[in-house]
Structures are given as C-alpha cells and as structure tokens.
Amino acid sequence: MPDSGSLSVKTVSRLAGLSAHTLRAWERRYGAVTPRRTETGHRLYSQSDVERLKLLVKLVEQGNSIGRIARLQDEELAQLCRSMAPERGSQSPLLQELERQEQKTDATAGETHERIGRILEELLDAIPGFELDRVADALTRARQTLSPRDFALEIIAPVLGEVGLRVSHGRMGISQEHLLSSRIRSALEAALEQLDRGLRSQPWAVALATAQGDLHEFGSLIGAVLCASHGLRPLFLGPNLPAPDFAEAVRSTRARVALLGTTPLPPGAMPLSYEEYLTRLDSQLPRDCALWLGGRGDIKLGALKLQHEVRAIATLELLDHALKGIS
Amino acid sequence: MPDSGSLSVKTVSRLAGLSAHTLRAWERRYGAVTPRRTETGHRLYSQSDVERLKLLVKLVEQGNSIGRIARLQDEELAQLCRSMAPERGSQSPLLQELERQEQKTDATAGETHERIGRILEELLDAIPGFELDRVADALTRARQTLSPRDFALEIIAPVLGEVGLRVSHGRMGISQEHLLSSRIRSALEAALEQLDRGLRSQPWAVALATAQGDLHEFGSLIGAVLCASHGLRPLFLGPNLPAPDFAEAVRSTRARVALLGTTPLPPGAMPLSYEEYLTRLDSQLPRDCALWLGGRGDIKLGALKLQHEVRAIATLELLDHALKGIS
C-alpha cells in the first residue's frame, strides 16, 4: 500500500504548509482533497494528498484563486504549474514569442485532437445564429493554439467541407456561408502573411491560382499556407486568373512550381475548359517550372500533349506530402 | 482547458506590471483583453492574456498610445514591438526619450497628408515588380499610423481607383492586380475585425452586400469599415448574394439599414438586373429597415414602385457623411 498513508490533519497541515482550519475549509468548500476516513470519521490523508496540497499552496501563493483551481485534476495542476513558471522579467518580445510557440507545440497529441474537436464544434455551432463573435473567437483561438499547417488542415478544411455539405442540403443559408467564408479567408490570409514574413528574401517557390471562371479560392489559399509552412515561399495569385497572366507571373517571379487549383465545375462556368486552359498555360510556362494540379477538377489529361510533366494532387494531405518532398 | 488559466486581477496586475485599476480601465475602454468570467463576474485571466498585456505595457512605455494599439492582434503587436526595437541597447534612456519626443512632435497635421502621399506612392511603386514585401510593409504602416477610417478613405480607395485605371489601360497585369487586391482585402478585413471587436454586444446596424453576379466587394468592404468607424456595427455579407438571402440575413439580425453595393456592369453579367433584384429585395425586407444603394451602379429607380424609401449614395465620402448622420 504505497499510496494509502494515514496522516492526520495536523501532520498534513504542517507538511503542506497551511492551517488545519484552512485545510478542512478547502475540503468542505472546494473538494480540494478527499481523504479516506476511519470508521469514526477521522481523516486519513495519503502521501499523494500531501503532494497535491503542496501544489495547490504553491499555485495559490502565485496568485491563483483556490476556488478556481481546487477541483482541477492532478495533471492539470502540474501543467498549470509549469505554465506559471516562466516568470522571467524583461525578455525581448521575440524571445517571448518563441517561447510561446514552444508552449504551443508541447501540448500532447491527444490533447490536440480533443481541442480540434472542440473548436470544430464551436464553429459549426455558432454559425446558424449569426454569432460572429463566437466564430471570431474560435478562429482566433485555433490560430493561436495550432500551427498554421494544422490550423489549415485540421480546422479550416473540415469546416469548409461541412459548410459545403450543409449549403448544398439547404441546411445553411448563403448569407451564413458568406459570413463564415469571409472570416475564414481573413484568418487564412493572416496566417499566410505571418508565415510569409518569415520567408522574405527567399525566392518564390510555388505560384498558386485558379483558372479563369473558377472562383473557388480556398483550395489554393490553404495550399499556399501549406507551402509556406514547409518553407516554400508561395505566390498566391488568387482565383479567376487567365492563363497568360499566370504564366507571366511565374516568369517574373521565377517560381519553380505552378499550382493550379481545380474544382469539378458545371460545363460553361468557365470561358475555357480546363483542357484548353492547360494547353495555353503549358505553352507559355517556362521550361523549368513544374506544373501541378490541385483538387478534384474533372480533367482529361490523356488527350492532351503537354510539354510539362503534369502532376495531379487530389487532396490537401497529398499536397502536404508532395511539398515535404521538395522542401 | 489547456490555456484557460485562472489568474486574478491582482496577480495579473503584478505579472504584467500595471495597476489593477488601469487593467480594468484598459478592458472597459479599449478591450485590450477580454478575460473569461466566473458565474459571479470575477475576471479569470489566462497566461496568454498576461503575455499580451506585457507586450502592451512595453509598447505604451515606448510611447505608443494605448487607445491605438489595444485592439491590435497579437501578431501585430509582436511585429510592432519588433519594429520599435531596432536601435536600442547602446543608447541612454535620456537620448531615447528625446528621440521619442522628436518623433511625436514631428507628426503634425500637415505631415499627415504628406505621409499619406508617401504611402500611396510606395504602394503603387512596389506593385509592378511583385515586391510584395514593400506592399505589405506599406499597408501595415498605413494601418498603424492612420485611423481605420482614414486608412480606408485616404489610402485604399485611391489605390483601388488607380489600380482599376492601370488595369483597364493595360498598364498593370491581372496577376499584379490580384496580388494587390488580396493584400488590400486582407488589410481591410483586419481593420474591420479590429473595429468589430469594439462593437460586440452592440446590435447589428448596417448589413452590406452586393447583388448576385456582382463580384466587386471592395466598395461594400470599405463601407463596412466606415460603418464600424462610426460605431455602427456592420454585417458584411460579401459579394454575390441573392436577394432572398440578403433579406433573410437582415431579418435575422434586425439590421436597421440594408446597404447594397452597386457597380456599372455590362448587361448580362448578372442573372437579375439591378431593377429586378431591388424589386425582390424590397418586397422581402422588413418594413422598418432602410434601403441604401452605394456606388455608381446604373439603376433606373424612377420606373420602380418600391415600398421602402431608397437612398442612393454614390461615393464613399457621401456614405461617410450619411453614416455620421445616423450614428
């Protein structure tokens, strides 16, 4: 029985460093610890009770309120204790930021998943009632807690998928969709800008766009975030870009990859079919620039004779992997 | 709850280095941080709140005014902090102070105009060569030096006008235009979000959108920024919104004004003409909601018999004035 010691109130009070009165009050009011009892009602504290109490005392001394932390699990207490530790005085903001990023990554995998689930739920829950505050909060929180890559892949992509479904089933209005899209786009752009600031002076690596008439920009935008996450400086040219302009941009910036986002579109939505668009793009693109197709656009590559080798990358996960390969 | 510390006002005041009074004033007046609350109303600060506050304190000490920086995003703060830092270290505090005073006084009214001119030039100069870094810097600087209203009216609107001219004259490529638009939009959205955070809990005042088929969103977006600057909470629904959805959104949010952004478009660009669109919108809009038309769309109002009184507001300056009237 290593952990079932039988320490009395007085002993524990001395060991943990608080009065017996307080000790009992903490138990009565906040359930800070729940020692075993003798048949006659006397408390029997264990060694781990003492440890827990010591931790609580320490945290309270650091300014936490006992009523708020008393019911936390041991693990949560330990974590809180760790996160309270860095109380170094005047650090440069840069260092602070780095530290914060470290803190982010040190969340364990399991927790991350749970958190992602919560954020997803929160987002999808807040949309129907125009609760933009909650949406904004959830997005901000997600962007602060997760890496840009995870933010894009684990939060934004699923949300967009679900939104698409709901809209097509009539379970979500177009105005709600627009509102959410707008917020999501601005969050993605902020993430992209943030990453991009770290890639200045780097050469442009991947140019992204969608074809003329294709207004679905999110695929490319997430693609750009992924590129930047892998250290490949993206040139996000937005949706609806004519082939000559795409080629010209690639030429001017000497990007190594041209990534065209594609979507299954009804015929006639685009002034040129994907096949026609690709033919033109192919002929005007520099020789040493790779041509990638992202997304699930309906394209018959077989019939085309293109100079560039074309690589089709259907999903964002595959793109993530492909980028890992060339970075 | 990984990041949801339970720090009290007092603790945070000690950690961040400002008085509890000031801390609350910053929250009340500028929304510098928004801690969670207990059921009884006591504030619960998180560790990241503390980080943010430390940053704010530092920036305020360096001469920034809290009212201007309190609502900036965390990253913007970090960036601002970095950009304030450069020549520190070897200088005496006295010299720093003198320098700061110089910097302050040299920003007189007359120079605001000159500064606007410089930023404009910088922007238009950096675009042709894909110098996105300079573009981003200029935009960030503009957004930090100017009020959101001035930023939108004095910088963004003229730039967009000039860009439109250049594109139509073939003096600017479409890819450059897309790149710039994307940055501008994200800057405007950031400004909007920043303002919006100060308007939470306010009722929705103005709903903005453009008609189905009209993809020009900048007018409405700037309009939204103007609304927010005047304390009128905007609901920016984005471009390309069908009339029923517009009306539904207005109904759900009880917005007092529906503002439709319009543009002179070639016939056939929109599935419904403005006249048809307006007729539908008019019939579905709540009675007590005003209907405003922004921009220079070509609309024959005379022939229409609408229930709502329609107010046409051709320019952003006029909109600014109209908003002043109802705020």
Place this chain on the structure above:
DNA sequence: GGCAGTTTGTCTAAGTTTTGTCTAAATATA
C-alpha cells in the same frame, strides 16, 4: 501661442464574493 476636445491614469463609493479564521458543541483517542 492659445484654446477646446480627447485620451488616459488614478481614485472614490457602494455593493458583492471569496477566503482564512474562529467558535461551539459533540465525539474520538491515548
């Protein structure tokens, strides 16, 4: 330079919540 208006830190006042401490009476232990 002087003047009106805004910004901002500080403070007061009155009321609520949290929390450590204590009392009283009953029971247990040694």
Place this chain on the structure above:
DNA sequence: TATATTTAGACAAAACTTAGACAAACTGCC
C-alpha cells in the same frame, strides 16, 4: 482526563465588481 478531531455556522478582512468623477497630458485647430 487531557488532547485532537469532527461538524456547522459565523464573521470579517481582503479582493473584486461597476459606475462615475477628475485632473493631467496630449490632440488638433485657429
């Protein structure tokens, strides 16, 4: 019997809340 522990409840200090006042400093403007 003397000492410890139990419960329930009382109490007050400390801390927190909001609303508003106020003056110093800063702003833009003439």
